[in-house]
Each structure stands twice: as structure tokens, then as C-alpha cells.
Amino acid sequence: MAEQFAALIIVVPLISSLLVPVIGWGQKKLCYPWVVAVLVVPLICSLGILNTVLTTGKFSYRLGGWAPPWGIEYAIDHLNAFVLVIVSFISLMVAIHSKKSVEKELSEKTVPFYTLFLLLVTGLLGIVITGDAFNLFVFLEIASLSCYALIAIGEEGAPIAAFNYIIIGTIGACFYLLGVGYLYIATGSLNMADLANILPDLYHSKVILVAFAFFTVGIAIKGGLFPLHTWLPDAYCTAPSAVSSLIAPLMTKVAAYVMIRLMFTVFQPHFSVEIVPVFAILGWLSVFAIFWGGIKALAQTDIKRMLVYVLVAEVGYIVIGVSVANRVGLTGAILHIMNDAVMMTCLFLVVGAILYKTGTREIHQFRHLNKKMPFTMAAFTITALSMCGIPPACGFFSKWYLIQGTIEAGQWVWAAALLCSSLINAVLFFRVIECAYLKPMEPAYAHNAGETHGEILRDEAPFTMLVPIVIMAAGVIFLGIFSGKIISSVIQFAVPASF
Amino acid sequence: MDVIYSSRPLWAVLVSMIAAFLILATGEKNRNIRESWTIMAALAKFLIVLSMVPVILQGKVIEYTIVTFYPGLLLQFRIDAFGMLFGVIASSLWILTSFYSIGYVRGLNEHAQTRYFFAFAMCLSSTIGIAFSANLLTFLVFYEILTIATYPLVIHSESKEGIMAGRKYLAYTLTAGCVLLFAIAAIYYMTGTLDFKAGGFIAGSGSSAVLIMLFAMLIMGFGVKAGLMPMHEWLPSAMVAPTPVSALLHAVAVVKAGVFGCLRVILYVFGPGLLHDLGIWLIMAYIASFTIIVAGFLALGQDHLKRRLAFSTINNLAMIILGAALLTKSSMTGGIIHMANHAFMKITLFFCAGALHVKVHKDYVSQLDGIGRQMPLTMGAFAIAAIGLSGIPPMSGFISKWFLCLGALEANQIIFLFVLMTSAMLDVAFFFPIIYNSFFKKPLDDVTPHFDEAPMFMVIPLVITALLSIVFGIVPDAFFRFFSLTSLAVQNIMGVG
Amino acid sequence: MLDYIISKYNFWIYVVLMMIGLYAMIGKKNLIKKLIGMNIFQSAMILFYVSIGVKAGATVPILSGHGHGHVHEVIEVAKYLNPLPHVLMLTAIVVSIATTGVALATLILIYRRYNTLEEDEILKIRKDTGV
Incomplete structure (x- = not known):
């Protein structure tokens, strides 16, 4: 049974x-x-896979029994076993949470929603597990197509946002496909492990350089890295809340995973670091992403839109961790893939619950939310503090490793960007906390608020929403405290050995 | 040095954190039960801390590792004499403040009392965590928790003023947190360890320019909470918080955590030897002196009593840092023991200010004429503490000033002697008018001319702290063995450096 | 130089097609035209893949007479086209059709809502309604 987990998790x-x-x-x-019920299966499978990897090391699963490089191979090592657990766990949580919000927002479309939801999860899991470059494209498109459709069923501007996403997303996917094509011309192989063996002799070939450039741009588009993120805010913001709480944390993280996979497994760090100056470019773009995302987020009054811009900044974090190209930085990047996925999920789930209960996403209408929804707001506060990098929540620890990485690389501006971003996050989230916990400052409001002060009744989110929120918030703390354990048992093996 | 492994430090930290959640769970409806959690936690914490004092005085250290992140990177408690001193100060004063708080919030019928007691307990947890932390990372973790836990107390009033003060407070402290994070990450990168070591551990791990930069960043980071100028601005604004908060947090726990951090950096990260070689001790001392004098003058100009006390706090905190920066045995002794002495005296003053606020709703110095006749106990305690802070024997302030002055002479820096003298003079100038007016001036119309004190919940704690500051002036080693702890800490530092 | 260009003409064609598609996707205001541009873009990609599998003078990779006594005939790789890129493109075509389908469905949604498919008009309508 255990060896079939790799197939079951997709099938x-x-x-x-x-x-x-x-x-x-x-x-x-x-x-x-x-x-x-179905989503419990991938979670069990991914935990089984992680367990196998931890005990016996990396292994591969041959689809249909065809030997690589001809057949499709699912190559599983620490890195993708780790990401698989994240993806399957978060998709389960979001699925549990989705019940009420889907009933309310998409009452007519429950069936197509859940169909696409599962397809999206399949796509995301497939991207992570596959060891075949073309197969990755197929899963990428499965995920993207279901994503497009899920976004399009959202609120007022959703179809437009979805259409823009389709256009730009297709460009990204085609660029990726072109990269695969060029690699195929040069090597005659599509298997990642095989490519990794053949490529080092060809590192100075122009074909390889072109392929690498296409890969980078394609993945940057899919992952929403500045300045290729323009599709992202509208698409994620107008999507139904159950959808955005799945794609916002996971799509970007999976794209980051693909970036790490391509740059450090298919290509060797030696190539990505020394032959092409790609990391200098990506690192500086991430700095812009962090500032641009932060500043745009400051300008928003809609909490979901604010979170989406924060997400743009968070993508910058991970890419900085990759760009410093050293062991500790990459540890931070991989850790942040997990931490940010958990934090973002929690925040989006909270927003979904607030939207469900109060029907608003405007921050200044959050008055007395702490009394109405104490547990939801407590979860929000914990996660918000984590986003600001307050220990012992997990955000602090990814920041710690990322900053270590920038120091080791001597990139002071990048370090400064990471630190500034914590401060921007502090402003962003404390603004929300102030609105939710404290009386409004405007005297016009204060009068009314004073009168209704005693009468605010608890009106907590339904149980199906609250459980995942509380689990994620507890996760934020636990992942922080046990980050050392996670690093020493998983992540340190996930970082390519050549560092 | 003998190391004893014990989980007692962890319990000392956890007991109030558990209490905090019990407080939250109990809620507003059963407020007597809720308050009993606070009192029980305070007592338990104090007893746990006190039970470790004899062990520390034998020259041993107590160690407990919570979790290891990476080799050399761990959350760990290690209690040495210096940490113990701070732990005893904070935990002993929490008991008194707890009683006082109950009197205060009930006297004023404050809103959101559950949140208030919850945050208070969290603050104390993190303060003890800071006191007992073995390395910079643990320190930073608790330091940041303290920052956040204090926020709900600063904005307690939920007025516009309070929210603004909260924002200012966060802006200062979170920025400081970022600077610290960077500096500590850099130190870890350079040395591979973050463990505090008496006499410093960082020497020789980088060029002097790098070390000076790191020193500046660390002092900046900790100096914000310590109210070191020009980073002090949040402290007077934060006086909008309820008085028990100002008393325990803005005179003892939070600001002392900043000072404690500065001293850890000066004495346990860099060490006297290295600072001498780098030549930055003198700069540090000048910055501290600047703060002392300027804060003294600014205090003169404040009519709001708590703001005046806040500037006096800034003044005294800088004096502690000056003591450490002079790097001599006597100055260090003076500085470290002043942490304890100042705590007891300043908390008395704040308690008095709170009692005045609750009883007669007076917040301004100019309103206090003749109030001594109505509230002799409160104003008597105020007088004792104020005289003590001015450095007049037999109050405990004299002891610390004496050692500080000796230290200035030992360091051959007469100028700092003048700084200390000026500061003492300024103390007299901004405290004595209050004492004089309240006792000897003709009472204002709204003052009741006969004995009419604040609630006993408030008066008893402030009388106790006032008496203790006399006792510590006469017998510095009484009860809590502050003097022994101080000399042990200094011995450890000088023994190596 | 000319020889060089001509000898790689398949690449040139695909690049030109791709650029036409890219231009239409970015430059055109009409959403249907954008979609058509996307299709051209994807077709260029498919042509590229198909052309890299082709060899001059080679035939389809079906081994004739295999198993009828001619087993020992030597198989010369150069005589056969490389089937793999072509097979890959079957998948890619499916993907592109699916994408077109989703995009068309989205366009229908947009048209129902705004009664137009011109991007600037839609923006104007959205601005006027204050969304």
C-alpha cells in the first residue's frame, strides 16, 4: 500500500x-x-510519503511501470514530500471551511465549484510530485484552468480579472513549455533527474541559456513575482472567498517550489549562480515586490485586497531566500513556503468568516468585531503578529533564516527590505486590529458606539469555519516553536546538497 | 562555574502565562475569581524566583533549555546573579502592583478589565523570560512578546490620545525589534553563538568598524525601551496608560528590560575589555549623560505629574546605563543596584500619582496644593521616594549614587561626577516643590482638610514600597539580597574582563 | 547569413507567429481579439514542437513488417521522425483547447454583464457604476 501512495495522491x-x-x-x-472525505486521502498519502522519505530516503514511482527517462516518473525527495504535506493539509482545511461560504456565495454552483476545487488540488499536488518536466506543464495547466474557472464565478469584476489571468497565465505556461522544448532539443530528455545528469556538459550552450530564461519568466508569471504580478491582485481579490483562500496561499507557493526545483535540481546551483546572473536580478525584483506590495497594501481599505498585496510582498520574501543562493537562505525560503502558506490561509479564512458573518470587507466597518467574533479575531491577531515577525510565531523564524541568508550573501539592501517589510506589515495589521478591537476614533461614531457598547452580542462564525481557523492559528504558533525540529528533520535535507 | 539543570526557570515564566489564559477564560462575570488568579500567579512566581536565590548566591547558575533550533541557536534559560536580580525586582513588585491594580481599576470602574489583567500577566511572563534568558535570541523572543503584550495596556483607555500613544509606542519598539533582529542575526553569523558570557563573547570576531556598528545597533534596539535619548519620545506619551501600568511597566518591567538589555550588551556581549579597546565606552557614557541632564530639565517643565515622573524615569535609566558604560567596578555596582533601588522608589511615586488620580482626580502638579493634609500616607510615601531619588541618605537612592560617583572617580572622568551632581540637583528641583506644596501650602478649595485616603488596596502597597526603599538604604542586602547579587554579578564580569 | 536564416526557417516562422500572438494579446482592446492572439501564440508553440521532431527524408516511426521474419533488419534512427514531440503536442493541443473553452465561457459571462467586449468600454462602465 505504502508504495502506491505516490500514485493515489493524484489519482x-x-x-x-x-x-x-x-x-x-x-x-x-x-x-x-x-x-x-476525499481530501483526507491526499493528506494521509502525503504523510505516508513524507514518512517513507524520512526513513528510507528519496524514492521514485514509475507510472505504468515505464522506466525513466521514457516513462513518467514521480521523483520524491524531502523537498516535494514536504510541500505535498503543506498542500494537502491546507486544501483539506480550506475544504472544511468552505461549506457555509459556498452555500452563501455560490449557492447555485455548488457542484461545479467542488468539481473544480478537487481538480485544482489535483493539479497542485501533481506539480509538486512529478519528476517530469512536461508532466509538470500538464499539471500546471490543470491547476491553472480550474483556477481560471473558479475565479470567474466570483463577484462583480471576477470575469474580467479571470480573463486577464487566462491571457497572462497562458503566456506564462507557454514560456515554460518553450523552455522545456529547448531543453528537449539540447538533451533529448524530459525527465528532471536525467536532465540534471546531461545538462552540466551543455552549460555554455545558448540553447540552454534560452531555455533557462523562458523557465524563469514563465514561473515568475505563474508565481506573481513583481513586475509580472499585475494579474494577481484582481484575480485573487474578486474570487469567491473559498477559492481565494485556497489559491492565494498555494498557487504562489507551488510556483516558488517549481522555481527551486528547476534552479537547483534540473539546473545545478553552479549554473544558476555562476553562469547566469539571474539571482541578482530576481533578488532586486523581490525587493521591489516587497516595497510595492507593502505600499499598495497600505492604500487599501478592503481587507482582502490588502492581503492580496501583502501576498505579492511575501512572494518577494521567498524569492529573496532563493536568490541569496546559500544554504541558510534557502532554508529560510523553504521554511517560509510553509509558514507563509499557513499564515496566508489563516488570514484568508478569517476574512472569509468575517465576510460570511458581517457581509463586509471594509476595514473601517470592523468595529466591535472582537466582541462579535472573539475566536476569529484572536486567530487573526496571532497570525497578524506572526506576519510582523513577532516571536515565537512562525513568521519570526523564517525571517530569521532569510536575514541570516542575506547577511551571508552580503546583500544589505535585501536585508533592509525584509526588515522594512515587517514594519509595513505591522502598520497594516495593527490598523485592522485597532479597528476591530478599539472604539472608533471619530467622535461621530463614538457617540453611537458608546450607546451600543453593552449590547454587542457574540455572533461567532459557524463551527465548520471556526475549526480550520483555530487549527491554522495554533499552527502558526506551533510551527514557530518547532521550527528547529522541522528544519533538522526535513528542510536541511531538502536544501540541495551542493550548498 | 557549577551549572544546575532545573525546570524552575520555565515554571517561573509559565505560571503567569497560564494565569493569563485562566484570566481570559474566567472573564468579567466572575471578577473575584479572576483577580485571585492574578494574585496566586504573582505569589507563585515570586516564590519560585525567590527559591532560586540561595543557589545563585552560591555562585552557581541554573539552566533550562526549552527548544533547540540549530546548533548554537536555542531558546534557553540561564539564571546568573544579574538576571536573578532583575527577576526578583520584577516578580516582587508584581505582587504589590496586583493588589494596587485591583484597587485602581475597581476604584475607577474601568472597562475591559479582563484584557487588562490578561495583558499584565503576559507582560510579567515575558519580563521574567527576559531576565532569565541565556542568549540573545531568547532575549529577543521575550523582548518582542513584551512589546506586544504591553500594547493593549498602553491603549487601554481607547481614547484618541491612547491610540496615538499606542501607535507611537509600536512604531518605536517594533523598529527597534527589527534593528535588533538584524544585529543579532549578524552576530550569530559572525560568531556562531549568542550565549551571554560575563565579560563578553564577541571580541575578535570582526573588524572594529563592524563591531562598533553592531554595538550601535544593539544599543539602539534596547535603548528605545530604556528611553535613551533621542529615542525616548514614546515613554512620556505612554503615560496615558492606567497608572499601575505606568508604575510597574513604565518604571520597572518594560523600561528596565531595555536597560537590562543594554547592560547585557555592554557587559555580557561586548564586555568591558573590548569596549575599552574600541573606545566607545566614553561615547556611550556621554550619550547617557546627555540623556540624564536633558531629561532632568525636561522634567522641570512638566505640569502633568505622570509625565514629570516619566522624564525622571528616563533620567534614572540613563544613570544605570552610565554606570555600566564607565566600566569600573564601583560604577557597575552602582548602576546594577540602582536598577533595584530605582524600581522601588519610582513605583512608589507612580502608585502615589495613581492614588491621587483615583481619589481626587488630580493629575497635575499645580493642583496638589495642600493635598498632604487629606492624604498624608500617600504624600508621605511620595516624599520618601522623592527624597530617595534625589540621592539623600538614608534612602536607597543614596547607595546607588554613592557608587556611581565613586565609579566616575575610578574612571578618572570627573565630568561624570558633575553630571551626577547636576542630576541630583535637578531631582531636588522637580520633586521638592511637590512635597512642599502638598504639605505646607494652603489647601485648594476642593481639598478635604481632614484624613481621607485612597482605597486601602492602593495605599498599603505604596506604603510598603516606600518603607522598603528606606530599608534598602540602611541595609542594602535586606530580604532579597540585592547587594550580594549585584556584587556577585560585578565579580563575574570583572573576573574575566 | 541568408543560408543561416533559411536553414532555420522553422524557428523563424514560430517566432514571428508568437510575436503576432503576443502583440494581439497585449495590444488589442477587443477581448475576442486577445483570445485569438492567445490561440496564435499557442499554435506557434505547437509548430515549434512539431518542427523539432522532423528530420529530412525520414518517415513516420512505424516499424513495418516487424515480427514477420524481418526481425534482424537494422533500425536506423535517422530514417524515422522523432514521435515524442508530436505526442507531447497532442496533450498541448488539448490544453490549449481547454484554455480557449474556459476563456470563451468567461467572455460570455463578461458579455452578459456589460453588453460589450471592448476593454475600454468595460472599464468605463465599471468606473461609472463605481465598482
Whole structure:
């Protein structure tokens, strides 16, 4: 059974997603329990895979028994086993959370929503698990296509945002495909491990350089790295809350994973660092991403839009960690993939719960939310503090390693950008906390608020929403405290050995 | 040095954190039960801390590792004499402040009391964490928790003024946190360790320019909480917080955590030897002196009593740092023991200010004429503490000033002697008018001319602290063995440096 | 130089097509035209892949007579086209059709909502309604 986990983790959600319409045909209400039940399988599989990797080291699964490099291979090492757990866990949490918000926001479209939801998860898991460059493209498109459709069913401006995303996303995917094509011309192989063996002899070939350039741009588009992020804010913001809480944390993180995979496994660090100056460029772009995302976030009054811009900045964090190209920096980047996924999920879930309960996303209308939804707001506060880098929450520790990395690389401006970003986050999140916890400052409001002060009743989010929120918030603390354990048992093996 | 492994430091930290959540769970409806959690936690914490004093005095250290992140990078408690001193100060005063707080918030019928006691307990947890931390990382972790835990107390009033003060407070302290994070990360990169070591551990790990830069960053980071000029501005604004908060946090826990951090940096990270070689001790001393004098003058100009006390706090904190910066045995002794002495005296003053606020709703110095007749106990305690802070025997302030002056002479820097003298003069100038007016001037119309004190919950703690500051002046080693701890700490530092 | 250009003409064609597509996707205001540009873009990609599998004078990779006594005939790789890129493109075509489908569905949504597919008009409508 255990050796089949690698196949099951893809096959189960894929087949089940096609079964959702069948189940929903008879009884719409059955979709939700079905999806939640199905998503437990990838979680179990990914934990099994992680366990196998930790005990016996990396292994590969040959699809249909075809030997690589001809057949498709699922190559599993510490890095993707780790990311698999993150993806499957978060998608399960979001699925649990989605019940009420889907009923409210997408009551007519429950069945297609859950179908696409499972397809999206399949795509994300596939991207992470596959060891084949072309197969990665296919999964990338499965994920993207379901993403486009899920975004398009959102609020007022969603179709436009989705269409822009389709256009730009397709460019990104095609660039990736072109990169694969060039590599194929030069090497005749599509298997990542095989490519890694063949490529070092060809590092000075122009074909390889072109392929590398296409890869970088393609993935940067998919991951929303500044300045290729323009599609991201509108698309993620207008999507239904159940959708944005899945894609916002995961799509960008999976793209970051692909970047690490391509730059350090397919290509060797030696190539990516010494032959092409790509990291200098990416690092500085990330600095701009951090500032631009932060400043745009400051200008927003809509909390979801604010979070989306924060996300743009967070992508910058991870890319800085990759760009410093040293062991500790990359540790920070991989750690931040996890931490940021958890934090972002928690924040988006909270926003979903607030939207469900109060119908607003405007920050200044959050008055007395601490009394109405104490647990939700407590979770929000914990995560917000983590985003500002307050220990012992997990945000502090990824920041610690990232800053170590920039110091080791001698990139002071990058370090300064990371630090400034914590401060920008502090302004952003404390603004929300002030609105939610304290009386409004405007005297016009104060009068009314004073009168209703005693009458605010608790109106907490429904149980299905609260449970994932609380779990994620607890995760923020626990992942911080146990970050040392995670690094020493998983991440240090996930960092390419050549560092 | 003998190391004893014990989980007692962890419990000392955890006990108030657990209490904080119990407080939150109990809530507003059962407020007597809620307050009993506070009192119980305070007592338990104090007993745990006190039970470790004899061990420390034997020259041993107590160690407890919470979690290891990476080789050389761990959350760890290690209690030495210096940390113990701070731990005893904070935990002993928390008991008194707890009683006082109950009187205060009930006397004023404050809102959000649960949040208030929750945040208070969290603050104390992190303060003890700071006192007991074994390395810079642990220190930073608790330092940041302290920053956040204090925020709800600063904005407690939820007025516009309070929220503004909260923003200012966060702007200063979070920026400081970022600077610290960078400096500490750099130190870890350079040395591979962050453990405090008496006499410093960083020497020889980088060029002098780098070391000076790191020193400046660390002092900047910790100096913000210590109110070192020009980074002091948040402290007077934060006086909008309820008085018990100003008393324990803005005179003892939070600001002393900043001072404690500065002293850790000066004496345990860089060490006297290195600072002498780098020649920055003198600059440090001048910055501290500048703060002492300017804060003294600014205090003169404040009519709001708590703001005046805040500037006096800034003045005294800088004096502690000056003591450390002079790098001589006597000056260090003076500086470190002043942490304890100042704590007891200043908390008395703030308690008095709070009692006045609750009883007669007076916040300004100019309103205090004749108030001594109505509230003799409060104003008597105020007089004792104020005289003590001015450095007049037999109050405990004299002891610390004496050692500080000796230290200035030992360091052959007469100028600092004048700084200390001027400061004492300024203390007299801004405290004595209050004492004189309250006792000897004709009472204002709204003053009740007969005995009518604040609630006993408030008066008893402030009388106790006032008496203690006399006792520590006569017997510096009484009860808590502050003097022994101080000399042990100085011995450790000088023994190596 | 001319020889060089001509000998690689397949690449030139694909690059030109790709640029036309890219221009339409970015420069055109009409959303349908953008979509058509996207299709051209993807077709260019497919042509590129197909052309790299081609060899001059080679034939489809089907081994004739295999298993009928001619087993020992030597298989010369140069005689056969490389089938793999072509097979890959089958998948890519499916992907591109799916993308077109989703995009068209989205366009229908947009048209229903705004009654136009001109980007600037939609922006104007959205601005006027204050969204």
C-alpha cells in the first residue's frame, strides 16, 4: 500500500472530482462531505510519503511501470514530500471551511465549484510530485484552468480579472513549455533527474541559456513575482472567498517550489549562480515586490485586497531566500513556503468568516468585531503578529533564516527590505486590529458606539469555519516553536546538497 | 562555574502565562475569581524566583533549555546573579502592583478589565523570560512578546490620545525589534553563538568598524525601551496608560528590560575589555549623560505629574546605563543596584500619582496644593521616594549614587561626577516643590482638610514600597539580597574582563 | 547569413507567429481579439514542437513488417521522425483547447454583464457604476 501512495495522491482526487457531478446530481448536499472525505486521502498519502522519505530516503514511482527517462516518473525527495504535506493539509482545511461560504456565495454552483476545487488540488499536488518536466506543464495547466474557472464565478469584476489571468497565465505556461522544448532539443530528455545528469556538459550552450530564461519568466508569471504580478491582485481579490483562500496561499507557493526545483535540481546551483546572473536580478525584483506590495497594501481599505498585496510582498520574501543562493537562505525560503502558506490561509479564512458573518470587507466597518467574533479575531491577531515577525510565531523564524541568508550573501539592501517589510506589515495589521478591537476614533461614531457598547452580542462564525481557523492559528504558533525540529528533520535535507 | 539543570526557570515564566489564559477564560462575570488568579500567579512566581536565590548566591547558575533550533541557536534559560536580580525586582513588585491594580481599576470602574489583567500577566511572563534568558535570541523572543503584550495596556483607555500613544509606542519598539533582529542575526553569523558570557563573547570576531556598528545597533534596539535619548519620545506619551501600568511597566518591567538589555550588551556581549579597546565606552557614557541632564530639565517643565515622573524615569535609566558604560567596578555596582533601588522608589511615586488620580482626580502638579493634609500616607510615601531619588541618605537612592560617583572617580572622568551632581540637583528641583506644596501650602478649595485616603488596596502597597526603599538604604542586602547579587554579578564580569 | 536564416526557417516562422500572438494579446482592446492572439501564440508553440521532431527524408516511426521474419533488419534512427514531440503536442493541443473553452465561457459571462467586449468600454462602465 505504502508504495502506491505516490500514485493515489493524484489519482484519488482526480477521479473523485469527476464523480462530484454524479453525486451532486442526486443530492447537492452530499458534495461537501464527499470532498472533505476525499481530501483526507491526499493528506494521509502525503504523510505516508513524507514518512517513507524520512526513513528510507528519496524514492521514485514509475507510472505504468515505464522506466525513466521514457516513462513518467514521480521523483520524491524531502523537498516535494514536504510541500505535498503543506498542500494537502491546507486544501483539506480550506475544504472544511468552505461549506457555509459556498452555500452563501455560490449557492447555485455548488457542484461545479467542488468539481473544480478537487481538480485544482489535483493539479497542485501533481506539480509538486512529478519528476517530469512536461508532466509538470500538464499539471500546471490543470491547476491553472480550474483556477481560471473558479475565479470567474466570483463577484462583480471576477470575469474580467479571470480573463486577464487566462491571457497572462497562458503566456506564462507557454514560456515554460518553450523552455522545456529547448531543453528537449539540447538533451533529448524530459525527465528532471536525467536532465540534471546531461545538462552540466551543455552549460555554455545558448540553447540552454534560452531555455533557462523562458523557465524563469514563465514561473515568475505563474508565481506573481513583481513586475509580472499585475494579474494577481484582481484575480485573487474578486474570487469567491473559498477559492481565494485556497489559491492565494498555494498557487504562489507551488510556483516558488517549481522555481527551486528547476534552479537547483534540473539546473545545478553552479549554473544558476555562476553562469547566469539571474539571482541578482530576481533578488532586486523581490525587493521591489516587497516595497510595492507593502505600499499598495497600505492604500487599501478592503481587507482582502490588502492581503492580496501583502501576498505579492511575501512572494518577494521567498524569492529573496532563493536568490541569496546559500544554504541558510534557502532554508529560510523553504521554511517560509510553509509558514507563509499557513499564515496566508489563516488570514484568508478569517476574512472569509468575517465576510460570511458581517457581509463586509471594509476595514473601517470592523468595529466591535472582537466582541462579535472573539475566536476569529484572536486567530487573526496571532497570525497578524506572526506576519510582523513577532516571536515565537512562525513568521519570526523564517525571517530569521532569510536575514541570516542575506547577511551571508552580503546583500544589505535585501536585508533592509525584509526588515522594512515587517514594519509595513505591522502598520497594516495593527490598523485592522485597532479597528476591530478599539472604539472608533471619530467622535461621530463614538457617540453611537458608546450607546451600543453593552449590547454587542457574540455572533461567532459557524463551527465548520471556526475549526480550520483555530487549527491554522495554533499552527502558526506551533510551527514557530518547532521550527528547529522541522528544519533538522526535513528542510536541511531538502536544501540541495551542493550548498 | 557549577551549572544546575532545573525546570524552575520555565515554571517561573509559565505560571503567569497560564494565569493569563485562566484570566481570559474566567472573564468579567466572575471578577473575584479572576483577580485571585492574578494574585496566586504573582505569589507563585515570586516564590519560585525567590527559591532560586540561595543557589545563585552560591555562585552557581541554573539552566533550562526549552527548544533547540540549530546548533548554537536555542531558546534557553540561564539564571546568573544579574538576571536573578532583575527577576526578583520584577516578580516582587508584581505582587504589590496586583493588589494596587485591583484597587485602581475597581476604584475607577474601568472597562475591559479582563484584557487588562490578561495583558499584565503576559507582560510579567515575558519580563521574567527576559531576565532569565541565556542568549540573545531568547532575549529577543521575550523582548518582542513584551512589546506586544504591553500594547493593549498602553491603549487601554481607547481614547484618541491612547491610540496615538499606542501607535507611537509600536512604531518605536517594533523598529527597534527589527534593528535588533538584524544585529543579532549578524552576530550569530559572525560568531556562531549568542550565549551571554560575563565579560563578553564577541571580541575578535570582526573588524572594529563592524563591531562598533553592531554595538550601535544593539544599543539602539534596547535603548528605545530604556528611553535613551533621542529615542525616548514614546515613554512620556505612554503615560496615558492606567497608572499601575505606568508604575510597574513604565518604571520597572518594560523600561528596565531595555536597560537590562543594554547592560547585557555592554557587559555580557561586548564586555568591558573590548569596549575599552574600541573606545566607545566614553561615547556611550556621554550619550547617557546627555540623556540624564536633558531629561532632568525636561522634567522641570512638566505640569502633568505622570509625565514629570516619566522624564525622571528616563533620567534614572540613563544613570544605570552610565554606570555600566564607565566600566569600573564601583560604577557597575552602582548602576546594577540602582536598577533595584530605582524600581522601588519610582513605583512608589507612580502608585502615589495613581492614588491621587483615583481619589481626587488630580493629575497635575499645580493642583496638589495642600493635598498632604487629606492624604498624608500617600504624600508621605511620595516624599520618601522623592527624597530617595534625589540621592539623600538614608534612602536607597543614596547607595546607588554613592557608587556611581565613586565609579566616575575610578574612571578618572570627573565630568561624570558633575553630571551626577547636576542630576541630583535637578531631582531636588522637580520633586521638592511637590512635597512642599502638598504639605505646607494652603489647601485648594476642593481639598478635604481632614484624613481621607485612597482605597486601602492602593495605599498599603505604596506604603510598603516606600518603607522598603528606606530599608534598602540602611541595609542594602535586606530580604532579597540585592547587594550580594549585584556584587556577585560585578565579580563575574570583572573576573574575566 | 541568408543560408543561416533559411536553414532555420522553422524557428523563424514560430517566432514571428508568437510575436503576432503576443502583440494581439497585449495590444488589442477587443477581448475576442486577445483570445485569438492567445490561440496564435499557442499554435506557434505547437509548430515549434512539431518542427523539432522532423528530420529530412525520414518517415513516420512505424516499424513495418516487424515480427514477420524481418526481425534482424537494422533500425536506423535517422530514417524515422522523432514521435515524442508530436505526442507531447497532442496533450498541448488539448490544453490549449481547454484554455480557449474556459476563456470563451468567461467572455460570455463578461458579455452578459456589460453588453460589450471592448476593454475600454468595460472599464468605463465599471468606473461609472463605481465598482
